[in-house]
Amino acid sequence: MKITILTIIFSLFLTSCSTWTPDTLNARLERIPASELDDLTYYLSMDKFKYYINEYTVSQEGKAPEAIIKYLKTISIENIMEMQLDKLALVDAHKYDSLIWELLKEKGLTNGVSQVSLKWEYNFFKNKLNEAYSLSKTKLELPLDLEEELVNPNDGISVKPKILKAEEMTLDSGHYISNRTTRAIFWEANKSGRTIEFHLGDSREFLKTLKEDKGEVLFEVKPLAKNYNKIYVVQYPGEATYRLAITNIGGFDRLEHLTNQVSLSNFNNAPIKSKIVVNGDVAKFHAAKAEEHATQLRLLPKADRVLIGQKESIDGKFEIFWKINALNNFLKHDQATFQKKISSMKPKDIEKLRTMMFGEANFETIFKDKGIIETAYESLETDIAKNPKLLPEKFKVYNYDNFTIEMCDYVFKNPEGKTIRWRVVSNVWGDEVIPIATALKATGHKNVTYMGTAGAFASKGYKVGDLISPQYVYDKDVKLKMHHKPMSIEGAINAGSVEHVGSPFEESEKWLEFSEKRSEFVEVETSYLRRIFHETTDQLELFLLISDVLGSESETLAHATSSKRKNSQNKLLASVFTRDTKGIPTSVVVAASNDVEAIKRLVFKTLEKKAISYQYYAYSKLKNTKPLTSKEVVAFSEKHPAFSDKFLLDKLVDAGEIIQEIQERTLGKFNFNVAFNKSLVDGTWNPKLEKLSVLIVAKTAQEEKTLKEVLAKILQKNSTLAQAIDWTVSTKVENPNLIWMKSPTKIDIDFFVKIYNFAGFQNAGLYKNVTYNGNLTLNVLPTNLSHNPLSAFYQGKESLNKAGSENSCMTMMRILVEGI
Structure with missing residues (x-):
């Protein structure tokens, strides 16, 4: 050849x-x-x-x-x-x-x-x-509106990656990178000197940054891994070539892990030519997320236990328990049909089914033989569905998901009749656990069980599948003892120290030589959890499943059998369940803790086919109606026009774009305040009945004149927004239906969305989600408490003196509006 x-x-x-x-293609190319x-x-x-x-x-x-x-x-x-x-x-x-x-x-x-x-x-x-x-074609929605004028994109913080060599790593870094991000983007960038941008935050934050700089997404780079950081080809006006943008970064560990790939994907260890810039501030981002999570947790019922890790497996276990409860309900209802439908199963499987349904089998057996439960349920599913009263309540009462964590609550009753609430949080990457852990600590959650995977050092005698509970955690160079003795699990080893590593690319041969002398294991989240839950009263316990042995040829994920890992995982989860459930758990109806929560449930249930924002609007209008019936809720909905979440959110984003542009045009000259409908915060705003009113509050008459001129120019280009929203400029807030706030340091297009989101959660558990392509959706958490969000804003006439005193709610609001 x-x-x-x-x-x-x-x-x-x-x-x-x-x-x-x-x-479309030609416009991009x-x-x-x-x-x-x-x-x-x-x-x-x-x-x-x-x-x-x-x-x-x-x-x-x-x-x-x-x-x-x-x-x-x-x-x-x-x-x-x-x-x-x-x-x-x-x-x-x-x-x-x-x-x-x-x-x-x-x-x-x-x-x-x-x-x-x-x-x-x-x-x-x-x-x-x-x-x-x-x-491939991107799913991110951004118009093709590149201007020809030269702009200066926000280059963020320039970063020089560590100089790493693939041959010095303990793993095959090339194969790893090829699977997750592809080495191709780094090869090309190093060859051409191309800029690679690393963006903190979700897809919407990335889009907003791009839009501010008048940038454009040309393509998405598709790696083999589906659930990894998204990579885009982007371009800015005035630049003759494209840049690469890597997004959805939630912490420093992940950021460093990604930037390390630049030097590891470099032919012949040549000098690195590509320019690396970071958009966003990790500390600020984590602070905003911690405040957001703490706000959520303060209004949710407090959990009896927090479980971090193994969320998907726990989901599966509760699904099995739910089916066992459903089968028991049907057996009591129609024993003859039950026996007929399962008669085709093997006799030994029928006997196993009986022991599992009647609580005679232990959890490890149930987890191992769950297929028998699945088969029995499938044979009776149609019969069970015919009588909805036989369907048990779901164990899971909500599922919250953002781009860094997934969290849900499970509520169940054990055979002793005690109702227990678990709060289950997914595993994340390293310091991405800091915001939720900080929020859990701040809201009084002390019983925390962490379940993760770890690597073991070859010289210490551990094998893949071993279940470990370390006695010490290294936080940088400080060796910290675990305060709380973990629960006893047969076969688990309570010993050793665990090192922190933020990325497998830190695991060089030199690092291995140093770390192996002082520790037995290596893992990504434990040091942060031990740092946060540091008090002796914190009941933090750590369980680690050994997934690979560093320096071993045979004890790796690729070579070791999965059976031992699965057995250890089942043993761990069986012990976790046994401690609190003390038998097959049963689901329960969580009763409303007060009249307001009961009204909220009634309104949201009655209008469940309406948009979330409309349900919230109806609740805000009706929450003081006592007693309230479902007929009255329906009657209200027939008199008040419905609207979609998109319709409402689009109005808020349109207004945010105008406010953002006003700030950009006056930046460095003076600041202004912003007043808007009180109904936007108390939840009674219906965009079909009431225009959004925005008052730009100037400090002086001269600034008022300038702001009016700036606003007029902007609205001249956006005649539709001029008609859809009531825009005014003044030095005073005299309308009693308006409330106001000091404009944040940086306003983006989601300014009013963030206000609506903040107020909605305080009122009723409403929160915004960001989709894959950067769009906004709304959802609701089953909060049992509420706060008055109006306390976060000034009310009444604005004068040179404060119209109200600063308070923690105002501070919280500003943190959430500022964001990254």
């Missing part, structure tokens, strides 16, 4: 985007030279092929001759780039086996083996590869 480089021409990329309209995208798509194909070779080699070990395995392991990305490879074959992973066969033939390694015997029949994986390592 001839050894030359063959560039994958851009026409191949165009064919993969054939669903796009020509005008004409902004940057095709050759630059040629390079990126070329590197994406190279990385995809190399990733396949690695996985193919593992699959062939023990099957193909050792000489073939040895040769395939020596192939580097540089070797691949020197080969003359068919461009169509590189695009299609189904043709990679043929490419590998040709490579083996050239090396004289095919004697005695057939091409058929070396073919890997893993078509599912090949299909997944073909969906990845590509540029």
Whole structure:
């Protein structure tokens, strides 16, 4: 085979985007030279092929001759780039086996083996590869409105990545990066000197930053991993080339993990040419998130126990318990039908079913034989559904999800009749746990069980699947003793110290030599939890499942059997459940704790087919009506026009855009205050009945004159907004229906959304969500308390003297409005 480089021409990329309209595609492509995208798509194909070779080699070990395995392991990305490879074959992973066969033939390694015997029949994986390592149409919604004028994008903070070498890592960093982000973007950026932006916050925060700088999303880079940080090709006006943007970063550990990939994806350890900038402030972001979570937790019922980690598994266990309760309900209702429907099951399975339903089997047995419960429930599901009274209450009372954490509450009654509430939080990445942990600590949650995975050092004798509860935690160089003795679990080991590591790329051979001398384990979240829950009265316990052994050839996730890990996980969860449930838990109806909560439930339940924002509006109007009936709620809805969440949120965003532009045009000259409808905060605003009123409050007559001129120019370009919203400028707030606040340091388009969100949660548990593509949605948490959000704002006439005193609610509001 001839050894030359063959560039994958851009026409191949165009064919993969054939669903796009020509005008849309051309509008994006004409902004940057095709050759630059040629390079990126070329590197994406190279990385995809190399990733396949690695996985193919593992699959062939023990099957193909050792000489073939040895040769395939020596192939580097540089070797691949020197080969003359068919461009169509590189695009299609189904043709990679043929490419590998040709490579083996050239090396004289095919004697005695057939091409058929070396073919890997893993078509599912090949299909997944073909969906990845590509540029695709983005789902982020931002108009194509690049201006030709030169702007200065906010470059954030310039960062120089650590100089790391792949050969010094304890893991195959290249394969790891290829799976999560692709090395291709870093190869191309280092070659061209391209800027890579790292954005803190969710997809909406990224979009707002981009919009402020008049930037545009051109494409999304699709890696193999689906649930990793999103990567985009972006461009700014006045710049001849594109930048790369990596988003959805929630902490410093993840940020450093991503920036480390720049130097680890660098040919021949050459000097790094790419420019790295960070948008956002981790400390400020964490402070805002901690305040947001604390606000939520203060208004939710306090949990008896907090469980951090293993959320998905816990979800599955409660689903099994729910089905056991449903089966028991039906058995009591119609024993004959029950026995008839399960008669096709094996006798031994029927006996196991009986022991599990009657509470004679332990939890480990139930978790192991859950398939028997599933089979029995499926056979009776239709019969159970015919009588809704037989359906138990759901254990889960809500599920909250943002881009860093997922949290839910489970409420159940144990056989002793005690009602217990668990608050379950998902595992996160390193210091992303700080905001929720800080909020839990601030709201009096002391019983905290953490369940994570950890690596063990090879010289310490631990194996994959071992269950550990460490006695010490290293927080940087400080060795901290665990205050609370963990619950006793058969087979669990209460010993050793655990190191913190924010990224596997910190695990160099030098680091390994140092850490192994003082610790037994390494993990990402424990040091932060021990730092936050530091008092002797905090009942923090840590349980770690060993997932890999550093420095071992056989004790890794790839080589060790999953059965031992699963057994240890089941043993851990069985003990967690046994401690509080003391038997099969039963779900309960959580009674309203006060009249206002009862009214809230009635209104939201009666209007459940309406938009969340309309339910909240109706509740705010009716909450002082006692007693209230569902008929009265329906009658109210028939008299007051309905509206969608999008309709309301769009109005608020439109107003926010105007306020943002006013601030941008007056920045550095003077500050102003903002007044708006009191009904926006007390929840009684109906955008179909009442215009949004916004009053820009100037400090002097001259500033009033300037603000009027600025507003007039803005509204001249936006005639629709001029009519849809009542805009005024004055030095006084005289309308009693308006409340006001000091404008924050930086206003963005979600200024009024944040006010509505803050007030809605204080009133009724309403909160905003951000979708994958940066859009806003609304949801509600089952809060049992409420606060008056009007105390966060000034009311009455504004004068040179304060119209009200500063308070903690005002401070909270400003933190949440400022955000990142």
